[in-house]
Amino acid sequence: MxxxxxxxxxxxxxxxxxxLxxxxxxxxxATPGExxxxxxxxxxxxxxxxKVLEEAGLVTRSQKGRRRPVHLEADVFDLMTKWIERYRREAEERYARLDAVLGNLTGSDDRERDVS
Amino acid sequence: MxxxxxxxxxxxxxxxxxxLxxxxxxxxxATPGExxxxxxxxxxxxxxxxKVLEEAGLVTRSQKGRRRPVHLEADVFDLMTKWIERYRREAEERYARLDAVLGNLTGSDDRERDVS
DNA sequence: AAGTTGTGCAACCAGAAGGTTGACAATTGG
DNA sequence: CCAATTGTCAACCTTCTGGTTGCACAACTT
Structure with missing residues (x-):
């Protein structure tokens, strides 16, 4: 991990x-106390x-006197949405192609493919 | 959880x-074996x-003979991206408003912007 | 009918996660 | 300077996780 x-x-x-x-x-x-x-x-x-949020890059902490305000960093959100959206899109495109094939042929056997 | x-x-x-x-x-x-x-x-x-993916709703399994093909369900992806994007947007809007305020203080005539 | 194949379930184990309490470091108000 | 405030670190406990092995069992193959 x-x-x-x-x-x-x-x-x-x-x-x-x-x-949070x-x-x-x-x-x-906001501060940890708040x-x-x-x-x-x-x-x-x-x-x-x-600390977990900080190590995930979602948050940074600074020192303002004896307070340590926590600041949200939005960049990592992009990383996550990009990952999710990529594979969601791939899946949707794949199903769209499958639908097209089924619509055209109404019956074909294309199976038994090795997953590299 | x-x-x-x-x-x-x-x-x-x-x-x-x-x-996966x-x-x-x-x-x-694809089947679990593949x-x-x-x-x-x-x-x-x-x-x-x-099983974890299935309980998260990311995947469904059916029974085709002795094979149990695994099927990706894209719906939950939407749930995640919606959550992420919502708070990313809120954070960005908040910082935009902050920038606007700071801009005003330095003499700019930039006004508050409605973003929803 | 008997064996092989594909898959799931249960028990077990080591390590990570999430909480607690206690000690301590740093800043600052009095 | 003293002491309160703010927060972190360390040790500990319990539960969850991700892996293992062994077994069960249904469904194809021969």
Whole structure:
């Protein structure tokens, strides 16, 4: 799980982290304390979640006095949507071609192909 | 981790599963045996991965004789891209407004823009 | 009928994930 | 300077994950 894409998907697999991202997107930068306030979990747990988001590249943290505001980085979102959209498009195109073939022939056996 | 979105993100957090999805998108339906052939792992492990993909709604399995072809379902992709794009857009809009405010402070006459 | 093939299920294991508490580092208000 | 505030790090526990092996079982082949 070392690559960026895996980390990004894994980061967003957790509802709490998705909520953190949603709130950062809606309200802008916020500190761990502010971010953690709504949840019934320790600040340390929130800090861990933020670390996961940071290592996934979804978030950066800076130091403003003794506060450490968290900032959402939108770039990784592009990485994810590109991956998803690529294969969704490929699948759709493939099914479109299949439909075309079925429409033309009404019955043909083209199977038994090795997956490289 | 009961909701669909969490399962979908978690499913794609694994490189092997992303590869399975990629190949299903490129080559169309395939059996577990065909799908597992390229990997240095047991067929049972592949079967587990397919189960994860199935429970995430990314894939369906049918029964054709003793073969159980796996079929890619593109719908869940939409769910994921919608989530991602929504918050990316919110974040970008927020930063755009911030830029506008900063622009105003430095003497520009740029006004607030409605973006929805 | 008997064997082979394709696939799933259960038990087990090591390591990662997500939470807890306790200690500690840094900044700053008094 | 002292102490409160803000947050991280470390150790620990429990649950989840991803792999293994062994077995079951239905469905083709011969």
């Amino acid at each position: 070392t690559d960026q894409l895996s980390k990004a998907f894994a980061a967003l697999a957790d509802p709490t982290r998705r909520d 991202v949603a709130r950062l997107a809606a309200d802008g930068d 971010l953690g306030a709504p949840y019934a979990m320790s600040l340390q747990a929130v800090s861990k979640h933020l | 009961t909701d669909q979105l969490s399962k979908a993100f978690a499913a794609l957090a694994d490189p092997t599963r992303r590869d 999805v990629a190949r299903l998108a490129a080559d169309g339906d 799908l597992g052939a390229p990997y240095a792992m047991s067929l049972q492990a592949v079967s587990k991965h397919l």
